[in-house]
Amino acid sequence: MTKITGLTVHDVRFPTAAAGDGSDAINRGDYSATYVELHTAEGVTGTGLTFTNGRGNELTCAAVEALRHHVVGHDVDRLCTAEGARTLTADVQLRWLGPEKGVIHMAAGAVLNAVWDLRARVAGLPMWRLLSELPTAELVAAVDFRHITDALTPAEAAELLDRGLDGYEERRKGVEETGFPSYTTSVGWLGYPDEKVRALTRQAVKDGWTAVKMKVGGPIDDDVRRAGIIRAEIGPDALLMMDANQVWDVDEAIANMARLAAFEPHWIEEPTHADDVLGHARIQQSLGDRCRVATGEVAANKVIFKQLLQAGAIGVMQIDACRVSGVGEVLAELLMAAKFGVPVCPHAGGVGLCEYVQHLSFFDHLRLGSPLEGRMVEYVDHLHEHFTDPVTVVGGRYRLPERPGYSVELRPEAIATYSFPAGPAWRA
Amino acid sequence: MTKITGLTVHDVRFPTAAAGDGSDAINRGDYSATYVELHTAEGVTGTGLTFTNGRGNELTCAAVEALRHHVVGHDVDRLCTAEGARTLTADVQLRWLGPEKGVIHMAAGAVLNAVWDLRARVAGLPMWRLLSELPTAELVAAVDFRHITDALTPAEAAELLDRGLDGYEERRKGVEETGFPSYTTSVGWLGYPDEKVRALTRQAVKDGWTAVKMKVGGPIDDDVRRAGIIRAEIGPDALLMMDANQVWDVDEAIANMARLAAFEPHWIEEPTHADDVLGHARIQQSLGDRCRVATGEVAANKVIFKQLLQAGAIGVMQIDACRVSGVGEVLAELLMAAKFGVPVCPHAGGVGLCEYVQHLSFFDHLRLGSPLEGRMVEYVDHLHEHFTDPVTVVGGRYRLPERPGYSVELRPEAIATYSFPAGPAWRA
Structure with a gap:
């Protein structure tokens, strides 16, 4: 006690x-x-x-x-x-x-x-x-x-957690050796001019990144041009994710993604308002297998996530460590995603979000047995120097943190x- | 200016x-x-x-x-x-x-x-x-x-507003004479013992109320007993509304309403979590024509209301005057409800909510041409004495306020x- x-x-x-x-x-x-x-x-x-x-x-x-x-x-x-x-x-x-x-x-x-x-x-x-x-x-x-028993009962959660014990040690040894897949968002903020985007993308490829994310939601012709620059730099095999940060209406998202699909995005993130479960479902339906819809960084709570899963509205679920009420609620979200078979790729960046979410993705893999394939933790190269136990990302992969705790302790200075x-x- | x-x-x-x-x-x-x-x-x-x-x-x-x-x-x-x-x-x-x-x-x-x-x-x-x-x-x-153009375009809104100009003067004369229908929530708070509920209901009937609301969501046997008391007092023809304030899970709501339907409720309000559009849709589906699902007093914004309407999740839409970002957003909600043909019965009570929402219901009737039938403004007999222009409710009907403004000015004392x-x- x-x-x-x-x-x-x-x-x-x-x-x-x-x-x-x-x-x-x-x-x-x-x-x-x-x-x-x-x-x-x-x-x-x-x-x-x-x-x-x-x-x-x-x-x-x-x-x-x-x-x-x-x-x-x-x-x-x-x-x-x-x-x-x-x-x-x-x-x-x-x-x-x-x-x-x-x-x-x-x-x-x-x-x-x-x-x-x-x-x-x-x-x-x-x-x-x-x-x-x-x-x-x-x-x-x-x-x-x-409010989530219509999607996940305590008995179902227990079954997922028990089943996940199988192979725990092997998976742990695996991630100790190779880390956890990641992608970088540092290349394509809307505030950056084209040449900065091109230079940052080129550097990211040199640094070992095989998955990058760009922001979209400006004038659509600009988005198309920037997508072309980034796709050209990363080549046809690397993953390109797009993030509209909720700026589009539903039909606008459907129309714009019809154009941006030419650059073979792995997912479109926050194509419309974060509360719009039915809107996300329509957008996912319009894209079919061509592109996954992803959302969650500002999803208010487990009830929104429950519906996104029930409606088949997302192909990738993005949890956040501190938008919801902490570890307990995130566990509910991870368990629901596991039950519905939707991969979780956490939101990070900001301040301390990378430090937080790495733990959650490691748990998802180690204890729930979720495969690494299709799963990535976002990485943004900002502000890590202010933490006493900053993340370690090598060659585009997160390494297991070793120090006790949840890794978001700031340096006193x-x-x-x-x-x-x-x-x-x-x-x- | x-x-x-x-x-x-x-x-x-x-x-x-x-x-x-x-x-x-x-x-x-x-x-x-x-x-x-x-x-x-x-x-x-x-x-x-x-x-x-x-x-x-x-x-x-x-x-x-x-x-x-x-x-x-x-x-x-x-x-x-x-x-x-x-x-x-x-x-x-x-x-x-x-x-x-x-x-x-x-x-x-x-x-x-x-x-x-x-x-x-x-x-x-x-x-x-x-x-x-x-x-x-x-x-x-x-x-x-x-974020709502997939449900309502500016052109559709303009058409509804133009069409509503027809008959404005006649409707205004009508409500000047007869007021706007209302119901009372003062009879059945969960904190009240049975005898207080019975006495308050009897008094409400004497005061002219033909529609009353009770709280449910306690132990279901207690809810059933209290529903029986109130239905006996108001008789078979008056309207009885029930309000669970989000306490139930979706399947629990379906099971409990199967019992409470015996008392012929006009609506079940907030049967589950306010964000659960799909849950409300399932509950409404389970009840069919026997009872309307109602919600909205804590619906966060127009995007939630849009989805409740698109999903056929509600038979009554309950707006609130100050949960959302004021008059402009409420207008969006009223226009969407008019387009989808779902009656609006605003949430009131609390402090100043009756004073506020009467104006919105009068607008709904006068300018959007929504019929009075099936529409009621909630009334709770608390705290009106603190306002400079309190509501006037006579024989269960709101009277048109005459003083300038939105009626929520508190007395300086x-x-x-x-x-x-x-x-x-x-x-x-």
């Missing part, structure tokens, strides 16, 4: 907007973290964060404060169960602010991820290993099945420098 | 939780308002609010502050267009906190409703009349069609008394 004795939240923002990094059809942000530290009498600190785009990071920080009384004074193991997590996600007054979406849900994600980080640190295990080696009953107890608005990076 | 020169936001909370008013299967709150005042050099003040359940009202207040720069210094008429509203709803940094959902979207609702209130006050018209008499082109310009945490109501 580990009791949480205190909570600190930091508003940390990196001034990335000016450089055009991370710019796409909808967003142009100062990559930011609502950064949570949970304290214990034993001296172990748990850290979690949720990612935001700059303005408004004070809101997720304030939402963490509103959740404080549900964690301070409470037990870590209890908060790692569905009942414990539900004290945050189904608070009889706070639930109205979602329900289970937006600012309040993202804050729950930062807090509950910090709780799980604390658990992993106490156990002395990296998150992927803690999760992969937990008894089936404890994993099932961590999942809140409310990063917190000090980039704290908003008082840090030196913002006083200038 | 009216320029907004200042914005004030108040955190106003009424201590209702202790009495059990407003208690249901999911919520038990201190009814609260994030209350916005917009100032002008001319001395006219616009007021808007979004409703919350108590804890967390400081978050929607902080979100209003985050939106301040999009309204202060800007023109009212411009902010009443889709392009103007989009400066709030599609801010390149803040959008990440939704998108278009939760705390940030509710705050946009409070702010943009205050903008529209200002417009109505400057015009000297109650909101229903301002909206009902606006030229079609201005109403179409107020709707952001992004109410703001002072219930301000949180400094007001005298909270210092005790």
Whole structure:
């Protein structure tokens, strides 16, 4: 039993907007973290964060404060169960602010991820290993099945988790040797001119990348031209993914993808509004086998993911580590994807998202037995230097993290420098 | 041209939780308002609010502050267009906190409703009349069609609005004489004992109510017993609505409604999670013509409503005035409902929601020509005394408001008394 004795939240923002990094059809942000530290009498600190785009990071920080009384004074193991997590996600007054979406849900994600980080640190295990080696009953107890039993029952989850124990050691040895497949998004932000896109793509190929993602959703002729540049640089065999960041209407997405399909995209990501399950289903139907529809980075909760799977709306499911209410809800999403046979390729980038999601993909492969084929973790080469345990990506593949926890601990000097608005990076 | 020169936001909370008013299967709150005042050099003040359940009202207040720069210094008429509203709803940094959902979207609702209130006050018209008499082109310009053109195009909206001009004067005379149908939710909160439910129902019948709503979602045997009490009191001809406040899973909803259908409910409201379009569709399918599925009070945005209509998931659409981003987005919802032929029965209660939504239903009837049959505005007899222009409901029917604006202006003494945490109501 580990009791949480205190909570600190930091508003940390990196001034990335000016450089055009991370710019796409909808967003142009100062990559930011609502950064949570949970304290214990034993001296172990748990850290979690949720990612935001700059303005408004004070809101997720304030939402963490509103959740404080549900964690301070409470037990870590209890908060790692569905009942414990539900004290945050189904608070009889706070639930109205979602329900289970937006600012309040993202804050729950930062807090509950910090709780799980604390658990992993106490156990002395990296998150992927803690999760992969937990008894089936404890994993099932961590999942809140409310509102998803029509897609996944506790018994079905247990069966998937038990079955996944077969071959665990071999798979672990495999990824220790070869890592986990990845792709890079650093080549084609909308804010970059053509020549920068060409140079970055050429460099990515030299660095061993065989899968790259470009942003689309600008004027369609520009998208077509940029797709041509990137496809020419990577050659016919590498994977090219496209990401529209929700800018299109449904029929517009169908029309534009009819043109962009010429460049043989592996997937089209966020072709329309993130809440539009039926719209995604229509777009997937129009593309057939030519291209997968992918979404999920801002899918509000497990109920949206459930429907995307039930409707056959996606060929690739993109989870995010901290948009939803932390590890427990992500487990629900991974289990549903496994049941429906849809590969999971997590969203990363931003601040700390690569550090987080690598653990989830390793769990998906190691404990759920999902094959590596068709699975990749996004990689963006920004801001890793601020973490105490940054990701290691070699030749386009993530290596297994070894240090205990969930890997999103910021260096103290990063917190000090980039704290908003008082840090030196913002006083200038 | 009216320029907004200042914005004030108040955190106003009424201590209702202790009495059990407003208690249901999911919520038990201190009814609260994030209350916005917009100032002008001319001395006219616009007021808007979004409703919350108590804890967390400081978050929607902080979100209003985050939106301040999009309204202060800007023109009212411009902010009443889709392009103007989009400066709030599609801010390149803040959008990440939704998108278009939760705390940030509710705050946009409070702010943009205050903008529209200002417009109505400057015009000297109650909101229903301002909206009902606006030229079609201005109403179409107020709707952001992004992400809904697969359900409703600007041309279709214009046609509905033009057609609705026919018979406007006759309908207006009609509702001036007879008012707008309503129903009461004050009889059957889950927190009330059986005898209180029986007494309140008996009184409601005496007061002229022919439609009442009960909360369900407790132990099913209790729900069945309470349904029996209420049906016995109201007789076979009055309408009985049921509201589960999202507590059931999809298959649980289907099973429970198979029992509760014996009491001939007019609708089952929020039978499962608010985001579950496909779940609602299955429940509606299981009930067939026996009972309508209704939802919408926490539907995050127009994209959720679009899908509920496209999927045939609802037989009654329940809009809310301030969960979404204000008048412009509600117009989109009303127009989609009109196109799909689904009656709108707005959500009310809370703080100021009755005051708000009466205007929207009057617009639906007067300008869109929606018949009164099958349409009702919810009525809850709480907290009206705190408003300067409270609703008038006589014999179970709303009367047309006559004073300029959107009717959600609080009395100064109410703001002072219930301000949180400094007001005298909270210092005790």
